[in-house]
Structures are given as structure tokens and as C-alpha cells.
Amino acid sequence: MPQRIVLIAGATGLVGSHCLKQLLDDPAYAQVISISRRPASESHPKLVQKLVDFDHLSQLAPIAASDAFCTLGTTIAKAGSQEAFRKIDFAYAKAFAELALTCGTQQFALISSIGANARSKNFYLRTKGELEEALTTLRFHSVHIFQPTFLMGARAEQRAGESIGLTLVRVLQFAFIGGFRKYRAIEASTLARAMIAAVGRGEPGRHIYRFDEIQALAKQSALNPQ
Numbered sequence: 001m002p003q004r005i006v007l008i009a010g011a012t013g014l015v016g017s018h019c020l021k022q023l024l025d026d027p028a029y030a031q032v033i034s035i036s037r038r039p040a041s042e043s044h045p046k047l048v049q050k051l052v053d054f055d056h057l058s059q060l061a062p063i064a065a066s067d068a069f070c071t072l073g074t075t076i077a078k079a080g081s082q083e084a085f086r087k088i089d090f091a092y093a094k095a096f097a098e099l100a101l102t103c104g105t106q107q108f109a110l111i112s113s114i115g116a117n118a119r120s121k122n123f124y125l126r127t128k129g130e131l132e133e134a135l136t137t138l139r140f141h142s143v144h145i146f147q148p149t150f151l152m153g154a155r156a157e158q159r160a161g162e163s164i165g166l167t168l169v170r171v172l173q174f175a176f177i178g179g180f181r182k183y184r185a186i187e188a189s190t191l192a193r194a195m196i197a198a199v200g201r202g203e204p205g206r207h208i209y210r211f212d213e214i215q216a217l218a219k220q221s222a223l224n225p226q
Helices: 014-025 054-059 082-102 123-135 160-175 178-183 188-201 211-223
Strands: 004-009 029-036 047-051 067-070 107-111 142-146 205-209
Touching (some): 004 014, 004 082, 014 029, 067 082, 082 107, 107 188, 123 142, 178 211, 188 205
Parallel strands (some): 004 029, 004 067, 029 047, 067 107, 142 205
């Protein structure tokens, strides 16, 4: 099977950094191209870093690639306003998806959010849902949408509100049973492993993954290493 080339946006973030490391270690990929505003700390012979201005992402020359991972994301508090948040989580992510399509990418993996809904009254969830809907208009062979709730892992920056919420989720983790299991927190490294496993399967169509599906994919990947 020929080795593939992958694009990743958001490789300096929590999940993105795990994705980047795991993709670099994956023998299925000959080259990993990071599309980012700032350089990643990783150094590897397979890594190509493209530092870009996401406001002008369409000006980047197309790069032949088979798969794309979008791990872009922020919070309204960190962005400073709803408008700034939407620019990153919707406009930049959509622009990256459009770029990936021009690069010949067949599979697109996205981190969204549990509860994402384009008709939600909640601005955050509505933005996530609108991005999910926007991806359906792009002609990828496969779209893999991951809808985690809280993400666990060491962050470069501390998010006070998120930290409080995550503490509560950890305390109540095993109280989330039945239909509430999808609200359990997920390790960032587990999510990254599941994303790579889903793309590795290459099933056509649009797929949604929540807690149980993410855990199953990650476990399958661990049991069947490349």
C-alpha cells in the first residue's frame, strides 16, 4: 500500500499536538504537512511546516495530499469575542477544508463538539453545527466528525472556566451512564488515536463519533498497531 501524505491544521494545540506526533510515528504516512500560524515544537524528517496567515489561506499553493486533520479550535473567552471565535472555529476551519479539497484530499477529519447543532440557541454549539453542515457541501470521499465533550491533557495555557468544568466532569465521570455516556471526558491522546484510526479505515460517507465510538476506535488502533 503506497504511503500517504497528510495535512494538519492546529498542530500546536492540545489534540493537534498529539495528532502530529502520532502521524509522524505512523508508517502509513510518508509526509506530514502542518498548516499553522506558528511553528510546532516537533522536529522530524517527515514533517513539513507551512506557516500561514489563515485570512489568506486560499493563496497557499495546493499541495498533493490524501488526508486532512482539522484540530483548530479556541474558546470565546480566549478569542475575546464571538466574532473572533467564529473566525477561527468556522471561517478558518472551513477555509482549511476548502484548501484540502484543492489538494486532492479524499478524507477529512474534524474535531467538533458534543451537542453541535446549526439551529442551536447556544452560539458555540451553533457555530460548530454550521461548520459540520458546511462540510457536507464539499465533495470529500469521507468526512469524519468527532464530537467530544471535555478534553483531558496538559495544555500550554490554562483555561479557568474549562478547568473548573473538567474537575466536575472527572468527579462525576462514572455517573454518566446510558445516554449520558457521551458526556464523559476524553484524553486528548485517545481522541487523536481515534481520528487516525477512523481515517485509516477509509470508510466512505459522513461519520459522527462520540465517546463510545471514539474509545472503540482508539482501542482498536492500540490492539492493531501499524
